[in-house]
Amino acid sequence: MSIQDKISALMARPGQDPVAKDDVPWWLKFSGRAAGTVGGFLAMALGVSVCISFSAVNIIGGIWQILAGFVLICCEAPCCCLFIDHVQRLADFIDSRPYWNRAAVYVLMSLPPLIFAFGISSFFGSGFIFLTGALYGMMALGKKASAEEMRQAANAENNPVQAGGMRSNLVAHAQPISFSGAPVFDSNV
Template sequence: MSFSDKVASLMARPGQDPNAKDDVPWYLRYAGRGVGTVGGIIAIILGLVETLSLITMNISCLIGGILQVLAGFTLICFEAPCCCMFLDYVQNVSEWIDNRPYWNKAIIYVCISIPPVIFCTGLSSIFGGGLIFLTGVIYGMMALGKKATVEEMRANAQAGDQRGVPNANPPTSNTTSTNMRSNLVNNAQPMSFTGPPMFDSNV
């Protein structure tokens, strides 16, 4: 059993299909889950530290700390429901969010990471919200899909070169080329000259 298989068995949820249903690289999947779990815990701790600003009567940082604790708790519920086994509905919510596309998670995480920083721009809110934002960025990269292989990119570039071979009938000045090797001169549009403005001598 390889190291990646051991990590997969540790991070798998109960009843989860061991075979991935998409072509997302395994390291991105584990990075999203790991950064989300650790980032959620750190965001909750730093949010609780921010709520101590109640002593100095800093209400905006108190609101920012509460929002950061809620954002971290949301992240923990989505990414590591085993940490919230005392809540009955967390497993159902986590399974529902796991069945959604990755870009849904990315938007949710990016949106919940911004309000704490807006209310209290401090090191703890920036770091805690930054970890939540980083989790959203990772899921955004997962939503883009797997990068093409070198052979596929080379084949696409060669196909583009073959489409760009000049033919006997060059394009007229009114047509534009869609070839990836086209330059500005071939795609230049004709210029028109209207002449100098005419002045009325009666004015």
């Protein structure tokens, strides 16, 4: 058992399976959590600075950014919000969802502050929320194939006669209908 496995076993939640169910690298999981935690605090702090301009549109964008940062903190680092009753249930619900759901929610949450009040504060605050969504999107894509599997897929693609290739036809060397050309009409008839 490696040191990382021992630390993960110590940090596991009660009732959690000791074996991970996905093939996401540990460093990508931790970077998603870290970007979410840092990005949430940064978004809340910079959201306050967006609200200072006293323009109605900027106040709406700043409040949205503050709320988006707070939701991100509640989902990614529920230990920072122990004073709120149902944060742990929200975090457990979010953890049970697929990675692409989290990515979509975080990316969509980051867009309104940029639309309402575009500035350097909203760019960096919402940018970290967007970064967290992008990291979860990368997790949703899954593990990269091995070099041998990629070689086999490339060989199958380059050999159209082989059954199951990406460019295989029913008849080898048959041209699609779109390449046959238009009919030629003779006007002398």
